Amino acid sequence: MPKDTFYNLAEEKRMKIYGAxxxxxxxHPFKQASVNRIVKNAGIAKGSFYQYFKDKKDLYKYLIDEIYKKKITYLTPTMKNPFDMNFFDLLRDIYASGLKFAKDNPQLAKIGYHMLRDSGQEVFNEVIDEKKGEGIQIYKQILELGIKRGDIRSDINLDMSAYFLFQLGNSLSNDFIEFFDTGEEKQVFNLVEGMIEMLKSGIGKK
Amino acid sequence: MPKDTFYNLAEEKRMKIYGAxxxxxxxHPFKQASVNRIVKNAGIAKGSFYQYFKDKKDLYKYLIDEIYKKKITYLTPTMKNPFDMNFFDLLRDIYASGLKFAKDNPQLAKIGYHMLRDSGQEVFNEVIDEKKGEGIQIYKQILELGIKRGDIRSDINLDMSAYFLFQLGNSLSNDFIEFFDTGEEKQVFNLVEGMIEMLKSGIGKK
DNA sequence: CTACCTTGTGACCGCCAAGTCATTTTATAG
DNA sequence: CTATAAAATGACTTGGCGGTCACAAGGTAG
Known part of the structure; x- marks a missing residue:
């Protein structure tokens, strides 16, 4: 929801602002993020910023949207036909795609990280809480699907399990980023494998 | 590390400040926490606050310390002899004690939650990063112990597993608080059981 | 009653934040 | 070259922050 003036900007200038x-x-989490710093790093005047965006939140929503769009591109085609897949294979693919996204776009991933942490707080939730809710909802749906398919037990607590899978996925993407730097990338992906194995034995049909 | 003037305060007044x-x-995370609000809610003058504490960080460290002390009281005696216990039993007890602590002291738990999130950020880490490091270290130790005892496989990545167990424990205590309100307490504790079961099959010796 | 010391106080300082706006600069069109 | 519209600017307003300090109030001892 930036204004037209922003989209009309020369590519280079627009990207510099985007980067800043x-x-x-x-x-920084939303509240601590500073428009003053952004304009300084982008090399534009404070007033210009407000020609492009209504306010700080406006820019933030825009970024969240960009993240969302980008993240979706990491979902493989097979994931879009979840009906044909085994629950655990699907889950593994989802987690792996999240990890890949975080690896390729560490900055975007970090914004997402802060976003989820800001979620509980304040009045400002509108956008954020919605996105978070959607995320959990998706896991709930694939859990239900998994139950129907007979991949997982039917006596699990749906809400709690969905919440758990959501947290686990985010933890993988956000918290394990540090291990990418240390060249332990393969091990992180192995971790996903291990995690899926765990889940299988834990809530899989015996 | 509050000043003597704070400890000399009448119980009632001291507790009002503590509560505020x-x-x-x-x-609020540390940076967003406001001394102004604290003094207003405590019903004391701004100047008085600085008679009791050197600065905002001083009060914060004090709180962290209190949390730490309180949390320790939740560790059962058996947990203090980790050598005699099976790794998974030990882990279950640790997680359960953390959950109980969070249930009994939701405010303290929330402070801990914010603390861990503040950890990555800023210069201010000194105290926090130290506590976080200690936490991970402890898991590393019990993992090593578990390997020696033959409870778990020896080919796991120690650092990553320790990190994972740490995150999982915190996630249980902090993120699943919401489910306490909805009367799903038993299920949360069941979740711990399930989690342990998962871990057992996942990294346990076959 | 006085002198002294501890504790309590809130106006005040400097800083940085988000957002505004009168003015200037630049681009466009006739 | 001129007139008009669009975009860029940074000084300014308002407000909250952490922290200070000169002073007032209260307690205690001689």
Missing amino acids: ALDEFSN | ALDEFSN
Whole structure:
């Protein structure tokens, strides 16, 4: 929801602002993110910022949207036909895609990280809580699907399990980023495998 | 590390300040926590606050310390002899004690939650990062112990597994608090059981 | 009653934040 | 070249923050 003036900007200038915004919001939660720093790093005047965006939240929503769009591109085609897949294979693919996204776009991933943490807080939730709710909802749906398919037990607590899978996925993407730097990438992906194995034996049909 | 003037305060007044501080720090991360709000809610003058504490960080460290002390009281005697216990039994007890702590002291738990999230950020880590490091270290130790005892496979990545167990424990205590309100307490504790079962099959010796 | 010391106080300082706006600069069109 | 519209600017307003300090109030001892 930036204004037209923003989209009309020359590519280079627009990207510089975008980059500065990523820098800021990936290193600070919303409330602590500073428009002053963004404009300084983007090399534009404070007033210009408000020609492009209604306010700080406006820019933030825009970024969240971009993240969302980008993240979706990481879902493989097979994932879009969840009916044909075994629950655990599907889950593994989802987690792996999240990890890959975080690896390729560490800044975007960090913004997502802060986003989820800001979620509980404040009045400002509108956008965020919605996105979070959607995320949990998706896991709930694939759990239901898994039950119908007979992949997993039917006596599990749906809400709690969905919440758990959601947290686990985010933990993988956000918290295990540190291990990418240390060249333990393969092990992180192995972790996903191990995790799926665990889940299988834990809530899989015996 | 509050000043003597704080400890000399009448019980009632001291507790009112303590309560106001808990309120503030359980609802805001450190940077966003406001001394102004604390003094207003505690019914004391701004200047008085600085008679009791050197600065905001001083109060915060004090709270962290209190949390730490309180949390330790939740560890059962058996847990203090980890050598005699099976790794998974030990882990279950640790998680369960953390959950019980969070249930009995939701405000303290929330402060801990914010603490861990603040950890990555800023210069201010000194105290926090130390506590976090200690936590991970403990899991690493019990993992090593578990390997020696033959409870778990020896080919796991120690650092990553320790990190994972740490995150999982915190996730249980902090994120699943919401399910306590909805009367799903038993299910949360069942979740711990299930989780342990999962881990057992996942990294347990076959 | 006085002198002294501890504790309590809130106006005040400097800083940084988000957002505004009168003015200037630049681009466009006739 | 001129007139008009669009975009860029940074000084400014308002407000909250952490922290200070000169002073007032209260307690205690001689």
